[in-house]
Amino acid sequence: MTERLVVVGGDAAGMTAAATARRRRSRDELDVVAFERGEYTSYSACGIPYLVGGTVDDPDRLVARSPEEHRQRGIDARTGHDVVAVDLDRRAVRVRRLVDGTETWEAFDQLVLGTGSTPRRPPLPGVDADGIFGVQTLGDGLALRAALARQPRHAVVVGGGYVGLELAEALRQRDLEVTLVESAPQPMTTLDPEMGALVADALQDVGITVHSGEAVERFDVEAGSVRAVHTAHRTLPADVVILGLGVVPNVDLASDAGIAIGPSGGIAVDDHARTSAPGVFAAGDCSETFHRVSRRPVVVALGTHANKQGLVAGINATGGDAAFPGVVGTAVVKVCKYEVARTGLNEREAAAVGLEADAVTIEATSRAGYFPGAAPMRVRVVAERGTGRLLGAQIVGEEGAAKRIDALATAIWNEMTVGEVAMLDLSYAPPFGPVWDPSLVAARAAQRL
Numbered sequence: 489m490t491e492r493l494v495v496v497g498g499d500a501a502g503m504t505a506a507a508t509a510r511r512r513r514s515r516d517e518l519d520v521v522a523f524e525r526g527e528y529t530s531y532s533a534c535g536i537p538y539l540v541g542g543t544v545d546d547p548d549r550l551v552a553r554s555p556e557e558h559r560q561r562g563i564d565a566r567t568g569h570d571v572v573a574v575d576l577d578r579r580a581v582r583v584r585r586l587v588d589g590t591e592t593w594e595a596f597d598q599l600v601l602g603t604g605s606t607p608r609r610p611p612l613p614g615v616d617a618d619g620i621f622g623v624q625t626l627g628d629g630l631a632l633r634a635a636l637a638r639q640p641r642h643a644v645v646v647g648g649g650y651v652g653l654e655l656a657e658a659l660r661q662r663d664l665e666v667t668l669v670e671s672a673p674q675p676m677t678t679l680d681p682e683m684g685a686l687v688a689d690a691l692q693d694v695g696i697t698v699h700s701g702e703a704v705e706r707f708d709v710e711a712g713s714v715r716a717v718h719t720a721h722r723t724l725p726a727d728v729v730i731l732g733l734g735v736v737p738n739v740d741l742a743s744d745a746g747i748a749i750g751p752s753g754g755i756a757v758d759d760h761a762r763t764s765a766p767g768v769f770a771a772g773d774c775s776e777t778f779h780r781v782s783r784r785p786v787v788v789a790l791g792t793h794a795n796k797q798g799l800v801a802g803i804n805a806t807g808g809d810a811a812f813p814g815v816v817g818t819a820v821v822k823v824c825k826y827e828v829a830r831t832g833l834n835e836r837e838a839a840a841v842g843l844e845a846d847a848v849t850i851e852a853t854s855r856a857g858y859f860p861g862a863a864p865m866r867v868r869v870v871a872e873r874g875t876g877r878l879l880g881a882q883i884v885g886e887e888g889a890a891k892r893i894d895a896l897a898t899a900i901w902n903e904m905t906v907g908e909v910a911m912l913d914l915s916y917a918p919p920f921g922p923v924w925d926p927s928l929v930a931a932r933a934a935q936r937l
């Protein structure tokens with residue numbers, strides 16, 4: 489008898505799960521049906537700021553596999569379909585076809601929830617006005633790009649996280665007057681303050697005005713469209729507003745069905761992507777995962793994790809045995825002239841989970857100092873007091889800086905001490921770095937704390 493796998497969500501986690509299940513089981517054994525609310529499947533959300541800024545000109549270039557391509561490979565991919573309820577007793581989901589509002593019940597034997605996340609939208613007066621965008625999906629990006637075609641002059645970005653910073657730069661590249669408003673003392677609160685200060689400087693160098701330590705209080709609206717942003721200190725004209733306040737896991741579908749939500753706010757899963765409901769799996773931005781340094785459940789909304797978690801869900805939903813081992817919080821972003829990277833915990837995060845830590849920052853260059861093109865970089869490492877275990881690292885520098893974070897992430901993953909890191913056998917040639925790689929210099933400095 490043919491079984492049926494239903495997947496909710498058509499991007500990284502959901503479609504990786506669907507494709508994995510299809511590879512493992514034949515069409516005679518398993519029907520695979522995927523429901524996606526939007527128009528696109530399997531696209532690069534990380535590429536959206538570059539589409540908005542014009543670095544990428546064609547949205548189809550961000551699509552790895554279209555709905556039709558999925559269907560050709562044996563996955564019944566249905567776009568424009570919103571799953572509005574899960575009935576665990578009935579073993580079915582209720583699906584609304586958005587084009588006409590009709591609803592049907594679709595049975596499942598196994599269910600994968602890849603419902604993703606939604607940009608935070610603060611409960612402020614005027615926040616639902618036209619021209620205020622939370623950019624998470626490719627459809628969101630295209631809507632923003634359409635708004636920019638009307639040639640607005642003033643843009644305000646609320647929040648200095650990864651997406652907010654990337655879009656601030658993208659809008660500046662489109663010749664808008666851009667202001668970034670951040671309630672924290674600096675942009676990128678995932679960095680320690682002295683590293684975040686470099687990011688603020690880079691934004692200002694390209695003409696982006698930065699107001700840190702200010703919270704938005706309301707939005708002025710005229711004829712249904714945003715016209716200004718108010719903080720306690722100033723009024724900022726705005727034709728376009730970007731909400732860069734992070735994202736919230738989409739867990740309502742699971743919660744309404746009685747599926748457990750974890751302390752992180754994501755759907756609670758074990759290392760096999762299993763939820764509290766038998767035969768129901770969750771992966772990607774909507775689910776929580778285990779942080780290997782803090783030893784706490786976290787939600788980390790990154791495509792790298794979503795694809796791996798979707799792989800695990802797809803294997804286990806078809807009778808396999810795969811585990812997702814957790815994360816260490818590695819991320820990288822380009823902000824104007826700087827490459828910015830981080831992994832593990834910063835000082836504040838280490839203190840929050842009860843770890844006594846020290847940190848050290850060093851200055852270095854991306855190449856041998858005498859080699860043409862050598863550029864400055866700053867590396868900061870956080871180490872556990874007493875043991876020397878590497879807990880976290882941050883890098884801010886120009887070309888050639890950021891990918892050094894991968895070696896440090898690997899060291900954190902394997903619970904290495906700064907002493908062990910300082911003696912790692914890393915590659916060297918003058919065009920690529922100094923004889924003592926900046927990662928090793930930072931680790932040596934941390935040994936002396």
